[in-house]
Amino acid sequence: MSHKGFQFKEFKVEQDRCAMKIGTDGVLLGAWVDVPEHINSILDIGTGTGIIALQLAQRSDAEVIDALEIEPQAFEQAVENFENSQWADRLYCYHASLQEFVSEIDDKYDLVISNPPYFNDTFKELDKQRAIARHTEELTFKELLEGVTKVLATDGTAAFIIPYKEEIGFLELAQNTNLFPSKISRYRGNINSELKRSLIQLKTKPHTLVQEEFFLEHSRHEYSDHYKSLVKDFYLKL
Template identity: 35%
Template sequence: MPNDYFEFQQFRIAQAACAMKVSTDACLLGAVADLHGATRLLDIGTGTGLLALMAAQRHPGVDIEAIEIDEAAAAQAAENVAASPWASRIRVQPLSLAAYAGTQPASFSHIICNPPFFQQSLRSPDAARSTARHTAPDTLSFAELAGFAAEFLASNGLLTVLLPPLEMAAFEREAGQVQLHPATRLVVRHRAGSRVLRHIVGFRRVAGPVVETELAIRATAGEDYSPAFRALLAGFYLAL
């Protein structure tokens, strides 16, 4: 499929009347998640379907489940999927993770998630946006996400999560409680040498050395994207 399809798809998602727009976080996670050997993938908190669509574009052999607790966002995701060339491989369900777990799905080779992470900040007055960005008793918790992955991830499966550094440390503690261990870590900075913005970590059941790499979004000077960022996202943005 030509690259301009995804740019059009992204535009539709960004303009959708729903809580969350396309973000750099989601685009990075969708582009860097290791899909090697993927057969069955779950996108937890799909929003308007971006990660599921990116996974389908990147890996023609994977079947994708996408769940979203916000009904309006889930409806938009289903519409975006239906308009895509990959509709036969993506199923969107308007469910919380707990409700989805109750359906006892088959195991997954890959699970991807950009979970709520503003644990200590004030909640947004926009309820849908707040659900997507904050942890709270009524939304997805780190313990719930780790516990689900421990139950439904295949023995050699991979859970890939994007979080800021402090929140990632908290999630790693929860994951360790259920014997999920970091295997890869991408450290994301605005520019080389600047503070760390995000960690994208791949978790497996077997503990071992962690392969760590770094990515700067912007070039050293000016506002241009870095060559590495351009190369990573070039398959999804015509502008790059």
């Protein structure tokens, strides 16, 4: 997507100072996650541009929507995107790592969500700003899940999007931290391509697991009905 600002149906996201631009993964996660009708607090870990937090502000009446961002320029941009939205009074961004945040904050959240860094051994040539956004060295899946358990409410929900190939290991780590899958959706780019990502929703107690697979496009820019139904409230052209 362009480095320029991106206009959604109910908000605009500037992204010129963020290493990681708005992409399919973040928008899908913000649209896909189950949001209870009566929810009070949400935490977005590694918010980047702030896109997921903004989506959840649009989708819910949560009074508290907090976000974390460690990279300075992305943090500043997320703050500006929040301030320029119609939900500025409900959105707040902390310039902190998850590790710092959980060591200093006692708050518990009904929903914790993250489009986490996941490239372990690729993109090493990227500049430092982009590398922080892409590599698990700054926040491993184990650290992420352990941190989530410290800020998640007793009956809370956590949601993530990760590479499909990482799913089994991620779920094993989740079980070790007493988080259990309630919904998993796996998607592929088109009907003939390999599975690309896993959207995973976790609960603090064992739960009946709902699973599905879908694809994004029939052909270039010809989107599947399932994908369109997920993101239609956000993209102007859908």
